[in-house]
Amino acid sequence: MKYSLPIILLLFTILPFSIQAQDKPELHVGGALRFNYNYSNWKEGHKKRGGDFGYDVFRINAQAKYKGVKLDAEYRLYSTPFGGGMLKQGWLAYDFSQNDEIQLGLTQVPFGITQYNSHNWFFSINYYVGLEDDHDMGFKYSHQGEHWDFDLAFFKNAEEMNFGSYSDASYSRYSYDVTSFRDAAGNYSYRNKETNTVNGRLKYKATTGEVKHEFGISGQYGGIYNLDTENMGDHYAFALHYEMNYKRFNIKSQFAQYEYHTAGPDTESKDLIAMGAYGAPYFVAAAANLYTFGVSYTQPVSWGPVSSLQFYNDFGYMDKAVASFTDTYQNTTGVLVTAGNVYTYIDLAGGKNQPWLGPDFNEGLGEGNPDADYTFRFNINVGYYF
Template structure:
C-alpha cells in the first residue's frame, strides 16, 4: 500500500511510469547528490458491516536517495504499530521493516546496475495499476516485490531490458509474526495458519523485456516477464520451484491511461502436507496462497487538469482497477478485487480515497486472512471505504 515512485524514475522508461502515483517532492537536500526525506501518513477505514470507523496514524517512513553521474542508491524504512490495524501492539515501531536498501552504478545514462534490497523487474512497473491499495498481485507475491540481489537495466532505443538475480527475500524486520517484511514473500507459516508450510525462496532469476511504440494516438508499451526460483522446504529438506510469466500493456492517450496484464504463477513445493498451498507473509501476517493460478489486472485512469479550491488542489487522478487470481485447483474459489478511487494533492498533503470491493479477498471486508487466497473465503462480495493522507518531506 505504498505510493512513492521515485525508486523507479532512474530505472524505467517514461511509459513504464504512466500508471504510477506521484507525490509532492519535498526531500531535504543534504548535498548536491544526497536527499533525505520521508513521510508521515494517516488512514481512515470505514466498514459498517464490521462496525469499523477508524481514523488514526498509518505509518512513518524514512528515506534517503543518492544520485550522481555514476553512483546511485536508495534506502527506505517503515514504522507501524499501536493504531489500527496494528492496535494489538502497544507502540509505534512495534512493527517495522525495510522497503529498499540498494546502491548502484551507472555505466552511462542508459545502463546501470543495482545491488542490495531492490524491486524485482516483473510485469507492470512499479505497480500493477494506479491505485494506492494495491491489486491481487501484491498479496500473491508478484507486485512490488523487493528482494536481496542484483539487477541490471539497459535502455536501447525503444527497448527496455531488465534482468535480476536475487539470493533471498528481504531480511525479517520486527513484529509479532513470521511475515515481518514489506513485500509479500514465501514465508514460514505462523501457528494460526491451517495447512501452513515452511518454505524459503532462494536464487530467484527474473527477466523483463519491454518495447515502447505508438498505436494510433496511444503512446504504448508492451512487455513480457519471466521469473523462476527454488523453494527450499525446511521440513522435508527437499527443493521445489516457483515459476511465473506475465505479459503487459501500458497505454496513454492525453488524460486517459490504460494498463493491462495477464500472469501465470505455478509453484511446485515439496511440503510434508498438501502441495496445493504455499504460505506467504508480509506486513506482520502469514497466509496461504494457491500454488497454481492465473492473475489478471485491468486498470483505467483519467488525469484531471487544472487547480481547484484557490489552487490548493492539484494533480487529480480518477481510476478504476480490477484484479483476479483464478486458481487452478477445481475446488478453490477465485479471489477478486475492484477498486474505484481518486488521488490528488491538497497543499502539502497527498490524499487517496478508494472504494474497495473484495471477494475471497484476504484483507477487504473481513474475509479469511489465512485461506482466502487458497481455497477461498465466504465467496461473497464485501466492500469498505479507505482513505490515506500523507505528508511527504
C-alpha cells in the same frame, strides 16, 4: 550461480576507482507521514462506530551519490501489529552509461508493469501474491533504449532478517513473499523460503500520434526450500502486459501465471503455500492465473491548494488452478487528490475472498470460501510527502 553474488560485490568495490571522481557527495533526504480512515462493512464494530481513523506509516527516504556509486533506501515504521519497522527497499547502483545500470541490494523485482500495476492505494491483486512492487535481495542489470528496455536479475532470497539454518521468514516485510504459516497457538507449518531466483523482463515502447504504447513480457524461475524436509522445490511465474498513455488517460492491463512446487512434509497440501507481510501470514493457492485491468483519468484543477484529481478503476481476478478452490475478485474505484505535498487516496474497494477486503483473511487467497459475500471497504489515506 553460487559465485554470482561475490563477483558483483567485488565489481562494486573496483568500479569507483575506474571512473572520473565526483567532487562533492550528493544527499537527498525525504519521507512521508500518512494517516488512514477505514470503514469495513463486514465488521460489526465499524458499523456501530462509523469506522476508524488512525496512524498508517512514517517513512524516511534517502538518495545519495558519490564517485559514481548511488544509494537509494526507504525505511518504514508501521504500528507493531502491522509489522513495525521494515526496510522497503535499499540498494547500491552504478551507471555504466546513461542507458545501463546495475543495482545491488534490496531492489524491485522486474516483473510486469512497474513500478505499480495499479492506480489505487490497495494496489492490484498481484501485489498480494508477491507479483507487484516486490523487492528481494540480489542484483539487477537494467538497460533503457529508445524502443527496447530489458532487465536481468538474480535474487539470492527475499528480505532476510534471520540467518539461522532453520529460521522462519519474518512477517515484518513490505513485499509479500513465501513464508511459514503461524497459527493462533504459535505453531509453524508450510515452512518454505524463496531462494536463487532468476528474473528477466523485456518491453517495447512505441508512439503513434498522441498515444504511447508499452508491450512487455516477464518471467522468473527459482527454488523453494523447505525448512522441515530440507528439500528444494521450485517455482515460476510468467506475465504479458500492455500499458497505454493518451493525453490524460492511462490504461494498465496484464495477464500473469504462477506455480509453486513445494517439497514439504506429506501431511501438508501441495496446493497451498503460505505468504506473509505486514506482521501476519495467510494461505495462497500454489498455482493460479491473474487478470488485471485498470484505467485512470487525470483532471487538473485550481481549487486552492488542490491541483489535480486522478479518477480510476482497477479490477483483478484470480483464477485458481484447483477446481475445488473458490476464485478471488478485487475491484477498486477511487480518486487521488493532489494538494501541494499532500496526496489523498479516496477508495471504495470491494472484493470476494480477498484477505484485506473481507472476513476470510487466512483462507481467502487459498481454498477460499464458496459462501463468501462480496464485501466493501471505504478507505481514505492522507499523506504528507517531503
